[in-house]
Amino acid sequence: MxxxxxxxxxxxxxxxxxxxxxxxxxxxxxxxxxxxQDYNMAKWAIGVxxxxxxxxxxxxxxxxxxxIRTHLLRPTxxxxxxxxxxxxxxxxxxxIKASIKTRNKQLGLTTKIISKSNSIIxxxxxxxxxxxxxxxxxxxxxxxxxxxxxxxxxxxxxxELDGIVCSGSINGLKQTYALLEERIAKPKAxxxxxxxxxxxxxxxxxxYPATLQDFTWWSGLSASNARQGLEMIRSTLISVNIGSQTxxxxxxxxxxxxFSESAYLLPAFDEFTIxxxxxxxxxxxxxxxxxxxxxGIFKPIIVINGNVVGIWNRTIKNDKFIIETKFFNKSxxxxxxxxxxxxxxxxxxxxxxxxxxxx
Numbered sequence: 001m002x003x004x005x006x007x008x009x010x011x012x013x014x015x016x017x018x019x020x021x022x023x024x025x026x027x028x029x030x031x032x033x034x035x036x037q038d039y040n041m042a043k044w045a046i047g048v049x050x051x052x053x054x055x056x057x058x059x060x061x062x063x064x065x066x067x068i069r070t071h072l073l074r075p076t077x078x079x080x081x082x083x084x085x086x087x088x089x090x091x092x093x094x095x096i097k098a099s100i101k102t103r104n105k106q107l108g109l110t111t112k113i114i115s116k117s118n119s120i121i122x123x124x125x126x127x128x129x130x131x132x133x134x135x136x137x138x139x140x141x142x143x144x145x146x147x148x149x150x151x152x153x154x155x156x157x158x159x160e161l162d163g164i165v166c167s168g169s170i171n172g173l174k175q176t177y178a179l180l181e182e183r184i185a186k187p188k189a190x191x192x193x194x195x196x197x198x199x200x201x202x203x204x205x206x207x208y209p210a211t212l213q214d215f216t217w218w219s220g221l222s223a224s225n226a227r228q229g230l231e232m233i234r235s236t237l238i239s240v241n242i243g244s245q246t247x248x249x250x251x252x253x254x255x256x257x258x259f260s261e262s263a264y265l266l267p268a269f270d271e272f273t274i275x276x277x278x279x280x281x282x283x284x285x286x287x288x289x290x291x292x293x294x295x296g297i298f299k300p301i302i303v304i305n306g307n308v309v310g311i312w313n314r315t316i317k318n319d320k321f322i323i324e325t326k327f328f329n330k331s332x333x334x335x336x337x338x339x340x341x342x343x344x345x346x347x348x349x350x351x352x353x354x355x356x357x358x359x
Contacts, residue, residue: 001255003242006209006281007306008262009255013208014272015049016264024050024058025066029081032202033088035274036069037077039175041267041300046079047351048266055352063169065183070160070167071096073220082184085166087195093161095220100154107151109158117145117155118164122179130168130176193232196221200229204237207275209247217277245278263340264303265312265323265348273308274298283308287328302327304337314348314356321349321356 001009011017014031021027024046028034031049036042043058046067061067068085072078075096080088104114117140124131124139133156137147140155147155156177159165166183168176190198203215216226230237230248237248266272273279279288287308292298302310302325310327323345327337338358349356 001209001240001242001247003281004306005255006242006247009209010207010272010282011262011264011303011306013206014275015206016266016272017262019049019051021050022052023066024053024061025081025083028067028079029083030202031206031271032084032199033072033078033080034271035076035269036079038268039069041269042069042077042079044267044348044351045270048264048270048347051347054350059170062167065166065178068166068184069175071157073218075099075157075220085180085184086163086187087190087198089161089163090189090192091195091199092220093163095222097158097161100157104154104158107149107154108146109151109154113145114155114158116143118159118162120145121155121159121177122164125165125177125179125182128178128182130171130178132171132174132176136177193228196225196229197232200226200233201236203275204230204233204248205250207271208249208253209240210276211245211247211278214276214278218275261340262303262305263337263344265341265344266301266303268300269298270301272303273301282306290328302337302341304340309337315359316354319354321352321354322359323348323356324359 015021015027019027021030027046027050034042034045043055046058047053047055062069065082068080068082069077070080070085072080072088072092075092120140120143121136124136133152137152141147156165163180165177166180168178170176199219200215203218204210212227212230215230216223219226221229236251238251238253239246239248273282273291282303283291290311291301291308299311300313301308302312310325312323312325315322315324341358345356345358
């Protein structure tokens with residue numbers, strides 16, 4: 001295998017070029033976790049991997065609690081299957097809590113204050129209530145706990161990491177929180193080692209070919225824990241060296257004879273790029289700086305034959321999506337690329353129930 005084959009193989013392993021799953025929940029579970037701070041784009045990340053789904057179908061799965069949006073891994077917002085939320089929290093929470101301890105101290109959020117906030121939140125949501133952050137903060141402020149200067153985010157993050165809250169159903173256009181144990185029954189606990197192995201298995205099955213360094217980055221685990229996870233599943237994997245890097249695959253992997261021509265409009269923060277510490281297989285180093293802003297916002301990308309060739313955005317006009325494209329390099333093949341993008345544009349429009357066209 002050549003480095004040029006890596007990105008195309010990832011299109012297959014990530015279910016972008018073809019999918020093996022019928023529901024959004026199955027897809028999210030296969031992926032393990034999918035970055036989701038841009039809520040609508042995160043739903044498209046599921047949709048682009050599930051051709052027969054729509055925004056409404058995925059929103060229904062979220063409202064039902066089949067898919068949960070919470071802070072995990074590095075940490076940032078992620079979609080995760082309800083079946084995986086507890087053991088992933090078990091792995092992620094201690095490390096994330098340790099990483100924000102200094103900032104909590106700067107904000108004056110002591111263990112006592114966090115415990116009091118958790119109790120208020122738990123009481124407010126008891127009985128199946130789904131409340132917005134603003135509604136919860138109003139109750140916390142009544143107890144003389146400050147919520148300004150990012151304190152509200154830290155208080156909700158602590159409640160998530162302590163397994164008290166998770167995402168609730170959408171309220172108009174606003175996100176809500178619900179009690180995790182009311183929303184999803186707590187399963188029998190698994191050991192730390194079992195959780196490590198499970199996370200490693202999900203990663204290398206859904207994102208191959210990938211390196212240990214990629215897994216360490218994506219998982220947010222310490223280098224030693226990530227290595228331990230890989231070693232625990234090593235018997236189920238095969239590896240190949242490309243340059244100085246060792247890439248891992250499931251042992252069942254069979255290299256395609258060739259890759260068909262392909263074009264995709266992938267969302268902001270898509271796992272196709274964000275899953276890997278080294279993204280050079282799909283985008284050159286000089287173009288990588290065009291993918292994200294100074295404050296870490298990853299833009300929606302245009303992928304042709306496994307290569308990131310540009311970025312896109314959408315403008316909503318009445319019932320229509322106008323897709324604007326910006327290619328990294330001027331080339332005589334741009335007209336051909338725009339022709340290739342016709343089907344992806346139509347698919348994107350169908351997902352949101354609108355007519356879509358390229359400007």
